[in-house]
Amino acid sequence: MRVFLDANILLSAGLRSTGRAAGLFTAQGAGFCDLVVTGYVLEEARRHPDKKAPPPLGRFDPLV
Numbered sequence: 001m002r003v004f005l006d007a008n009i010l011l012s013a014g015l016r017s018t019g020r021a022a023g024l025f026t027a028q029g030a031g032f033c034d035l036v037v038t039g040y041v042l043e044e045a046r047r048h049p050d051k052k053a054p055p056p057l058g059r060f061d062p063l064v
Contacts, residue, residue, distance in 0.1 A: 001033045001061040010037065014045075 003024060012021035028035045 002036050003033050004030075004036045005041065007041050007048065010041065010045040011048075 005024070008044045009024065012019065013025055016022060024033070024035060027033050
């Protein structure tokens with residue numbers, strides 16, 4: 001199964017290592033699904049980090 005991610009999901013997974021967004025990456029690692037993003041989504045996630053927290057670059061880049 002392919003799962004399309006938007007920028008919000010990428011940012012959520014980058015900010016927290018637990019929760020549903022991070023669980024998608026766990027599911028992908030276990031072979032349950034393929035995660036799909038576009039270049040536009042990646043750029044949007046990099047330009048608009050969550051205003052309540054610093055950019056999650058430490059966790060975001062390894063996820064991508």
